[in-house]
Amino acid sequence: MIIYRQQHRVLVQGITGKQGTFWTEKMMACGTRVVAGVNPKRAGETHLGVPVFATAADAMVKAPYEVAVMFVPPSMAKDAALDAVGAGVKLLVCLTEHIPGQDVMAMHAAARRADTRIVGPNTAGLVTPGEGFVGIMPGHNTNVFQPGSIGVISRSGSLGTLVALNLTRAGIGQSAFLGIGGDPMIGTTTRDALEALDQDPRTTAVVLVGEIGGAMEEKAAIYAAGMTKPVVAFIAGRASPAGKKMGHAGAIVTGSAGSYASKRKALEDAGVVVVDTPRQIPEALAARLATVAGASMRPVAHTDARVHG
Amino acid sequence: MNFHEYAAKAKVLVPAGIAVPRGTLCRSAEEAGAAFGEIGPCIVKAQVPTGKRGKAGGIRTADSAAEAQSVARAILGMTIDGYPVESVLVEERAAIAREFYAAVVTDFADRRPLVLFSTQGGMDIEEIAARDPQSIRRHPVEIDAGFGADDARSMLAGLGLEAAEPQVTSVLQALYGIYGRCDAELVEINPLALLADGRVVALDCKFVLDDAAIFRQAELAAAGAREKLTPLEQRGADAGLKFIQLDGNVGVLANGAGLTMTTMDVIRHCGGQPANFLEIGGEAYTKAETALDLVLSGAGVKSLVINFCGAFARTDVMADGVVKAWEKLKPKVPVFFSIHGTGEEEAVKLVRERLGIEPYDFMEDAVRAAVEAAQ
Numbered sequence: 001m002i003i004y005r006q007q008h009r010v011l012v013q014g015i016t017g018k019q020g021t022f023w024t025e026k027m028m029a030c031g032t033r034v035v036a037g038v039n040p041k042r043a044g045e046t047h048l049g050v051p052v053f054a055t056a057a058d059a060m061v062k063a064p065y066e067v068a069v070m071f072v073p074p075s076m077a078k079d080a081a082l083d084a085v086g087a088g089v090k091l092l093v094c095l096t097e098h099i100p101g102q103d104v105m106a107m108h109a110a111a112r113r114a115d116t117r118i119v120g121p122n123t124a125g126l127v128t129p130g131e132g133f134v135g136i137m138p139g140h141n142t143n144v145f146q147p148g149s150i151g152v153i154s155r156s157g158s159l160g161t162l163v164a165l166n167l168t169r170a171g172i173g174q175s176a177f178l179g180i181g182g183d184p185m186i187g188t189t190t191r192d193a194l195e196a197l198d199q200d201p202r203t204t205a206v207v208l209v210g211e212i213g214g215a216m217e218e219k220a221a222i223y224a225a226g227m228t229k230p231v232v233a234f235i236a237g238r239a240s241p242a243g244k245k246m247g248h249a250g251a252i253v254t255g256s257a258g259s260y261a262s263k264r265k266a267l268e269d270a271g272v273v274v275v276d277t278p279r280q281i282p283e284a285l286a287a288r289l290a291t292v293a294g295a296s297m298r299p300v301a302h303t304d305a306r307v308h309g
Numbered sequence: 310m311n312f313h314e315y316a317a318k319a320k321v322l323v324p325a326g327i328a329v330p331r332g333t334l335c336r337s338a339e340e341a342g343a344a345f346g347e348i349g350p351c352i353v354k355a356q357v358p359t360g361k362r363g364k365a366g367g368i369r370t371a372d373s374a375a376e377a378q379s380v381a382r383a384i385l386g387m388t389i390d391g392y393p394v395e396s397v398l399v400e401e402r403a404a405i406a407r408e409f410y411a412a413v414v415t416d417f418a419d420r421r422p423l424v425l426f427s428t429q430g431g432m433d434i435e436e437i438a439a440r441d442p443q444s445i446r447r448h449p450v451e452i453d454a455g456f457g458a459d460d461a462r463s464m465l466a467g468l469g470l471e472a473a474e475p476q477v478t479s480v481l482q483a484l485y486g487i488y489g490r491c492d493a494e495l496v497e498i499n500p501l502a503l504l505a506d507g508r509v510v511a512l513d514c515k516f517v518l519d520d521a522a523i524f525r526q527a528e529l530a531a532a533g534a535r536e537k538l539t540p541l542e543q544r545g546a547d548a549g550l551k552f553i554q555l556d557g558n559v560g561v562l563a564n565g566a567g568l569t570m571t572t573m574d575v576i577r578h579c580g581g582q583p584a585n586f587l588e589i590g591g592e593a594y595t596k597a598e599t600a601l602d603l604v605l606s607g608a609g610v611k612s613l614v615i616n617f618c619g620a621f622a623r624t625d626v627m628a629d630g631v632v633k634a635w636e637k638l639k640p641k642v643p644v645f646f647s648i649h650g651t652g653e654e655e656a657v658k659l660v661r662e663r664l665g666i667e668p669y670d671f672m673e674d675a676v677r678a679a680v681e682a683a684q
Contacts, residue, residue: 019621040548074521095621100492100522101415105452108420125618136621138651156567157620158590162672163651165618182566184417187500211567215418236570239577241555277575 001091001117001197003176004067004130006031011059013080014071016047021264023071023136024048030140030211036063039244050242063220069093069134077121078103081217085110093134094120104185111187118187127177135179137161148173149198150285153190154209155182159236162278163209170282173276175203189222200225205230205237205289207281208272210263212237217263225270230288232281235263310518310533311358315398320532321491328510332400341381344399345374351399353380357392358534362369365389370402391537403510408500410434410479413488416449422488424448424456424481428468430500456485476509490520491529541606548599549621550587556583558683560604560613564622565590572616574671581680584610594622597630605640611683613644616672619651628656632663645679647672
């Protein structure tokens with residue numbers, strides 16, 4: 001379970017904070033089913049119309065949920081994640097950036113044993129246009145997201161937003177936006193996200209937005225080679241100097257592995273169309289879909305498919 | 310955060326009970342000469358946080374006080390991989406019987422710690438790994454289960470370490486302890502030497518502290534090596550911004566690493582060269598004012614692209630910061646905006662009304678205009 005669906009109930013950890021409040025309001029306005037929040041100091045209160053609990057475990061008993069989203073600072077992220085995993089959450093969306101690596105590994109180890117899917121850390125979240133969103137994406141902004149049939153995968157929230165915006169402006173709606181996170185150790189990889197969209201009946205084609213560093217795009221390319229759904233990719237970082245750490249800890253270029261050239265070649269060898277600028281994505285997508293029998297973008301008009309709320 | 314060899318040995322290895330050679334940190338040739346008197350035949354090692362010391366001539370032997378002094382003088386005048394050598398470590402020269410390699414490193418793709426050991430230490434380990442992968446033992450660790458003596462012994466089984474095996478076992482366990490306790494991304498001993506007298510000693514050490522853990526490793530981080538930054542990059546770092554100066558003439562101000570790299574890519578695609586990388590993603594989006602100041606302070610900047618695409622970062626807050634900085638700095642270079650996403654309407658209104666500039670609908674058009682203006 002990676003794609004958010006409207007029937008999924010959502011717990012917000014850190015719901016009473018400034019960002020937690022701001023984004024929970026946006027998520028709710030978009031149709032997301034937020035059922036509870038967590039703040040150990042405000043247990044028993046109601047915030048934004050939902051009950052606040054001391055722990056994710058308490059919340060699971062009184063207000064069950066499938067998805068948890070963390071608005072929690074780095075020093076407290078591990079405990080919050082272990083709380084949610086221990087409570088039996090199915091999908092944990094970890095927005096927090098700059099969590100110590102030791103803590104991130106402990107989170108992933110616990111999730112592996114409990115069979116919990118972690119998205120992130122350092123993800124901007126998941127958007128399913130027409131159903132809702134979980135995270136810190138402009139899922140409520142109908143200029144950016146419109147329902148449709150194109151799946152979008154992005155490590156970066158800002159670049160992912162730009163790509164969704166370009167699709168919407170070209171009249172191409174999205175089936176799901178999967179923000180997987182900019183950290184070097186993320187729970188859901190590019191390949192995992194690609195597989196989810198490949199298996200999703202509402203998705204007809206995929207836009208893969210990658211970045212230099214790591215080998216996730218190369219591994220996703222192996223999966224893409226066996227797909228019938230078209231994949232169009234843009235890889236950020238071509239003009240970034242080698243060996244420099246460009247913000248995302250994951251985007252470190254050392255030697256040839258993880259370089260722009262390595263990723264582009266792996267994807268192109270797998271039949272993926274790789275474009276040079278984000279603006280070229282809609283056109284490349286239309287061209288690829290035209291060659292696949294039975295596939296369509298089912299363009300969605302801006303007026304009749306507004307995200308409710 | 311990288312550490313100098315002497316700091317890694319003193320702050321990390323020695324407290325964990327791993328033996329290192331006797332040595333003295335010296336900041337002048339005279340100090341090195343004096344150190345010889347206590348240590349005897351020695352090795353003089355440049356203290357710079359890079360792996361290219363040996364090949365650059367930054368590690369040399371000395372057999373007399375006069376030689377230690379002259380060798381130290383030569384090394385202290387060097388710049389290695391961009392780092393001026395400010396100190397040397399004068400260490401006793403040991404009679405080496407065998408050289409091993411031992412490390413614990415974060416395997417980012419596997420999301421687990423990885424313990425590494427090889428009996429072929431001392432040389433370029435990457436080369437050995439590529440040529441003969443079998444010569445390196447690898448042990449992925451379940452972080453909550455840990456790495457015990459049995460794990461260490463099973464890693465070393467059949468390597469013919471004989472009498473040295475118990476010592477190497479303890480070194481591996483101590484290394485794993487360091488890795489967790491000190492929030493390391495890498496702790497590496499190469500070579501780990503078996504001396505002629507039977508002792509096992511760490512002749513070198515590379516230690517990388519996880520930057521995200523500095524908040525809880527303040528004491529250790531104080532011993533870390535300073536990054537190689539330009540004065541402007543240092544100003545950025547002091548303000549909590551990741552700012553990298555580049556050679557180009559088109560300044561870049563965008564939010565988020567992904568969008569910033571993409572803006573740089575499009576500048577190159579349009580025939581220009583980016584003048585900087587600057588990260589104002591995440592919480593840093595409130596620092597647009599400082600950020601603009603930094604970008605405009607670059608010597609070669611002829612035009613500027615401001616590309617905001619708000620997800621978490623609110624474009625109205627960033628635009629407000631930019632407008633404030635703009636009115637204060639009154640920059641002479643032309644600026645080209647593209648603004649979309651969270652807070653877009655308010656942001657566009659601010660830029661239009663306060664700066665009299667109309668943002669471009671597509672970032673590619675803003676970039677193209679900026680590249681043309683810079684030429």
